[in-house]
Amino acid sequence: MTAPLAKIDATPYATPSSVWRLRTDAWEFLGYGSKQLTALATPGKGVTAAHQQMLVEVNRKLNVLEAIEPYWAVPGKAHLATLRARIEDGDYPAALDLVEPVTRGFARFRHEVDDRATDLDPEAQPNDQTPMADRRPRFEVLVVDDISETVREELFAEMAGQRRESDAFTYQVNVVPSLEDALIAVMLNPTIQACILRPGFAVSARNRPGEDLRRYLDGLLDPGLPQFTPKARILSLADTLKELRPELDLYLVADVSIEDLAGSSNRRFNRLFRREESMELHLSLLGGVAERYETPFFDAVQHHSRKPAAVFHALPISRGGSVVNSRWIKDMGEFYGLNLLHAETSATSGGLDSLLDPHGSIKRAQDLAARAFGARRSYFVTNGTSTANKIVHQSILAPGDVVIADRNCHKSHHYALMLAGAQVAYVDAYPLNEYAFYGAVPLKALKSMLLDYRRAGRLDEVKMVTLTNCTFDGIVYDVERVMEECLAIKPDLVFLWDEAWFAFAGFHPIFRRRTAMAAAARLQANFKDPAYRARAKAQRAALFDPETGEPVDDAAWLRTRLLPDPDATRLRVYATQSTHKTLTALRQGSMIHIFDEDFSHLNEVTFNAAYMTHTSTSPNYQILASLDIGRRQAELEGFELVQRQAYLALSVAQAVARHPLLKKYFRVLNTLDLIPEEYRETRRPMPLRDGIAAMDEAWRTDEFVMDPSRLTLHIGNTGVDGDTFKHKYLMDLHGIQVNKTSRNTVLFMTNIGTSRSAVAYLIDVLVKLAEHFETERAEMSPRALAARQAKAARLLATPPPLPDFSRFADKYRSGAHTVDGDIRTAYFTTYKNDACGYIMPKELIDRVRAGEEIVSAGFVTPYPPGFPILVPGQVFTKEILSFMAALDTREIHGFDAELGFRIINDVPAPRERG
Numbered sequence: 001m002t003a004p005l006a007k008i009d010a011t012p013y014a015t016p017s018s019v020w021r022l023r024t025d026a027w028e029f030l031g032y033g034s035k036q037l038t039a040l041a042t043p044g045k046g047v048t049a050a051h052q053q054m055l056v057e058v059n060r061k062l063n064v065l066e067a068i069e070p071y072w073a074v075p076g077k078a079h080l081a082t083l084r085a086r087i088e089d090g091d092y093p094a095a096l097d098l099v100e101p102v103t104r105g106f107a108r109f110r111h112e113v114d115d116r117a118t119d120l121d122p123e124a125q126p127n128d129q130t131p132m133a134d135r136r137p138r139f140e141v142l143v144v145d146d147i148s149e150t151v152r153e154e155l156f157a158e159m160a161g162q163r164r165e166s167d168a169f170t171y172q173v174n175v176v177p178s179l180e181d182a183l184i185a186v187m188l189n190p191t192i193q194a195c196i197l198r199p200g201f202a203v204s205a206r207n208r209p210g211e212d213l214r215r216y217l218d219g220l221l222d223p224g225l226p227q228f229t230p231k232a233r234i235l236s237l238a239d240t241l242k243e244l245r246p247e248l249d250l251y252l253v254a255d256v257s258i259e260d261l262a263g264s265s266n267r268r269f270n271r272l273f274r275r276e277e278s279m280e281l282h283l284s285l286l287g288g289v290a291e292r293y294e295t296p297f298f299d300a301v302q303h304h305s306r307k308p309a310a311v312f313h314a315l316p317i318s319r320g321g322s323v324v325n326s327r328w329i330k331d332m333g334e335f336y337g338l339n340l341l342h343a344e345t346s347a348t349s350g351g352l353d354s355l356l357d358p359h360g361s362i363k364r365a366q367d368l369a370a371r372a373f374g375a376r377r378s379y380f381v382t383n384g385t386s387t388a389n390k391i392v393h394q395s396i397l398a399p400g401d402v403v404i405a406d407r408n409c410h411k412s413h414h415y416a417l418m419l420a421g422a423q424v425a426y427v428d429a430y431p432l433n434e435y436a437f438y439g440a441v442p443l444k445a446l447k448s449m450l451l452d453y454r455r456a457g458r459l460d461e462v463k464m465v466t467l468t469n470c471t472f473d474g475i476v477y478d479v480e481r482v483m484e485e486c487l488a489i490k491p492d493l494v495f496l497w498d499e500a501w502f503a504f505a506g507f508h509p510i511f512r513r514r515t516a517m518a519a520a521a522r523l524q525a526n527f528k529d530p531a532y533r534a535r536a537k538a539q540r541a542a543l544f545d546p547e548t549g550e551p552v553d554d555a556a557w558l559r560t561r562l563l564p565d566p567d568a569t570r571l572r573v574y575a576t577q578s579t580h581k582t583l584t585a586l587r588q589g590s591m592i593h594i595f596d597e598d599f600s601h602l603n604e605v606t607f608n609a610a611y612m613t614h615t616s617t618s619p620n621y622q623i624l625a626s627l628d629i630g631r632r633q634a635e636l637e638g639f640e641l642v643q644r645q646a647y648l649a650l651s652v653a654q655a656v657a658r659h660p661l662l663k664k665y666f667r668v669l670n671t672l673d674l675i676p677e678e679y680r681e682t683r684r685p686m687p688l689r690d691g692i693a694a695m696d697e698a699w700r701t702d703e704f705v706m707d708p709s710r711l712t713l714h715i716g717n718t719g720v721d722g723d724t725f726k727h728k729y730l731m732d733l734h735g736i737q738v739n740k741t742s743r744n745t746v747l748f749m750t751n752i753g754t755s756r757s758a759v760a761y762l763i764d765v766l767v768k769l770a771e772h773f774e775t776e777r778a779e780m781s782p783r784a785l786a787a788r789q790a791k792a793a794r795l796l797a798t799p800p801p802l803p804d805f806s807r808f809a810d811k812y813r814s815g816a817h818t819v820d821g822d823i824r825t826a827y828f829t830t831y832k833n834d835a836c837g838y839i840m841p842k843e844l845i846d847r848v849r850a851g852e853e854i855v856s857a858g859f860v861t862p863y864p865p866g867f868p869i870l871v872p873g874q875v876f877t878k879e880i881l882s883f884m885a886a887l888d889t890r891e892i893h894g895f896d897a898e899l900g901f902r903i904i905n906d907v908p909a910p911r912e913r914g
């Protein structure tokens with residue numbers, strides 16, 4: 001027997017996003033440690049130095065786990081206590097027997113210990129919570145109550161007694177004593193799907209939380225909480241749990257005054273129970289998870305595919321008809337599997353709901369998506385966010401409406417605005433000249449532009465603002481603030497947030513705050529808050545001249561953090577998401593989420609018409625089913641997966657920063673590189689690296705923040721440009737796919753499917769490449785080396801500044817003091833052959849230098865960087881020409897090597913507006 005091991009009293013773990021790793025690593029180390037201790041223990045010889053050293057290490061891991069495991073039901077505190085006792089007894093083989101089932105569980109279920117795959121010590125789950133060996137999904141239920149061990153055991157027994165073989169899911173129950181413990185538990189343990197609140201809980205955590213969590217909790221909790229009445233505490237805990245993880249089912253179990261609580265708590269709790277109703281509670285727990293598990297359209301497709309049917313309909317592939325009997329394309333069925341063919345169907349063949357007029361399973365699936373993403377309505381789109389954007393633009397805009405659009409937006413917006421006949425006012429994002437791409441649009445630029453329109457007497461024409469959040473490179477707006485301040489200037493402004501890259505964000509509390517839907521909901525709540533209303537009223541008094549009722553000077557409006565008039569404002573917010581880019585969905589699966597207070601009386605009809613305009617009458621049902629499944633996954637495990645993807649990206653960044661050879665050739669660009677100081681209040685290069693509290697602080701205060709799951713790797717020191725690095729070194733040599741480069745950077749993204757081993761592979765490949773560059777340089781001739789170094793110097797030097805977007809030719813503009821242009825008239829001019837011609841670069845340069853106004857007939861887009869530098873109707877400026885001359889770009893869309901640039905020769909009169 002060895003001496004008792006020293007315990008600690010504070011939770012030593014770093015940050016919630018890394019706990020899953022800390023936990024798996026600690027258990028794995030205990031397995032290794034138990035084996036080592038077995039080998040090191042020599043009977044009769046006492047404890048050697050190596051043995052003692054290993055005991056110290058093992059103790060350290062036990063301490064880590066003793067701080068973490070109370071937040072998990074399985075394997076649980078008791079299992080860990082037994083393990084500690086075995087080690088202290090020197091019975092290391094028995095310790096190993098306790099560890100192995102746990103690590104086996106991790107290997108099979110990511111970081112969750114599945115007790116069905118294990119034979120955990122029965123002491124781990126007193127009162128027989130031993131589950132049935134089956135494949136039903138499992139989850140954990142958190143009970144919040146300060147109860148004795150005996151009562152706890154009775155509770156476990158009572159809940160276990162309700163189980164049935166026919167239950168769709170299994171669950172284990174864990175108890176934490178306090179409100180703070182409950183919040184820590186739901187942040188650390190993603191397997192918790194439901195919480196049962198019982199009024200006896202305490203406020204403070206039993207063990208002192210680690211510094212990071214302490215600060216995070218302080219930011220969440222009302223400082224007056226300890227003085228709250230029991231009822232107020234219950235409501236406060238429920239609200240905070242919902243803020244952290246809105247998907248959780250909450251139940252309240254109380255003996256007395258349940259009726260008193262009922263009125264104020266219905267909104268927060270799925271149901272209220274009296275203590276004796278444990279069967280009802282059990283069924284509700286299962287029912288709550290079943291509601292999220294439900295996939296109405298996927299189920300309908302499966303059901304349909306199993307029904308016998310003969311196909312006399314225009315879909316030869318249906319039921320595999322044209323494939324399985326073919327002599328030549330059988331391999332299609334073999335590769336994709338027969339289910340895919342059996343599932344192929346169409347609305348017009350009957351039996352399944354129709355996307356163009358949904359009333360059944362598609363409608364229900366869309367309603368569930370709206371709940372999951374916090375929208376009032378959600379619509380599925382089968383042709384990507386490119387189409388989703390066109391639908392929203394068309395639904396809102398009539399010809400002549402002014403739209404403020406990020407000049408750096410995805411091309412689908414430009415095309416949509418051209419189709420809609422909008423007057424487009426492009427606004428510039430801040431440039432990142434050193435890396436040759438753009439950041440995001442500063443709020444000040446948006447406000448200035450709105451104020452320009454107000455000054456020009458044209459504010460009523462401005463209908464919509466459209467921005468990309470987050471940008472391709474991971475720059476994230478303060479969505480709430482942007483909408484708040486813009487609405488203060490124009491209270492009925494519509495917002496389209498292109499969240500093509502941000503669908504995952506709704507499933508983590510910090511990311512979620514910067515999504516369009518969450519920001520809209522918060523603004524709506526603020527508008528009802530008397531304190532907010534009073535502040536807004538006081539501000540209006542200062543910003544309008546009391547005599548004339550006119551706004552005071554624009555400088556004051558620019559300086560002030562504006563609050564809209566809650567009574568005049570209408571919240572009209574749209575978000576388009578490529579579900580397929582960041583959540584589980586087949587390619588092209590996208591969604592439109594809507595939070596529009598005027599939708600049903602202003603926009604529903606035009607939205608439906610726009611939806612009809614752009615949606616195929618033969619939408620792919622597999623894409624729709626995958627959206628339904630993706631939503632299920634996001635609601636049940638999105639929180640865990642989002643945490644994980646951010647953490648994995650961080651681990652790559654840290655590896656690059658620490659490894660001597662990696663840091664010689666590569667550098668991960670951080671917040672300080674990509675977000676200029678004027679747009680930040682915080683100064684941390686990688687907030688998540690410093691913990692969740694640091695990330696929370698930056699995401700609450702800074703104008704722009706970085707999505708930590710994206711890594712922009714600076715590769716200038718390699719002397720290889722981004723495009724070559726991507727194709728030659730990453731793809732061809734190592735099979736690593738990335739989808740964006742700039743002249744000296746490569747963008748890597750983790751996603752919810754990224755594994756630890758994929759990350760390890762990436763780091764390994766980067767090390768190999770760095771070694772390759774090192775060897776190559778060592779063996780190069782002096783002349784080749786000089787050439788390589790010169791190339792690296794060019795890639796490191798700042799290229800010519802990215803040009804501001806050009807301006808529309810006067811003929812296409814509506815006012816001398818505003819910038820919008822009529823992109824559609826310009827575009828259709830190009831259909832008249834005699835109105836257009838071509839010009840070669842040399843002549844173009846000469847004529848522009850001579851002061852001539854030359855107007856582009858098309859979109860001109862160099863790849864990379866990949867954003868249009870001209871749209872139809874805009875003029876070639878000197879800055880644009882020098883930028884293009886300095887670009888070492890092979891591919892320029894809109895430029896024909898033989899003919900040159902297409903230009904408008906004869907600029908027609910602007911079309912009549914009105």
Ligand SMILES: Cc1ncc(COP(=O)(O)O)c(C=O)c1O
Nearest residue numbers: 383384385386410468498500578
């Ligand atoms: C910002 C942005 N919006 C929209 C799209 C188009 O999305 P999808 O590929 O789903 O059509 C993209 C595609 O990359 C994008 O980057």
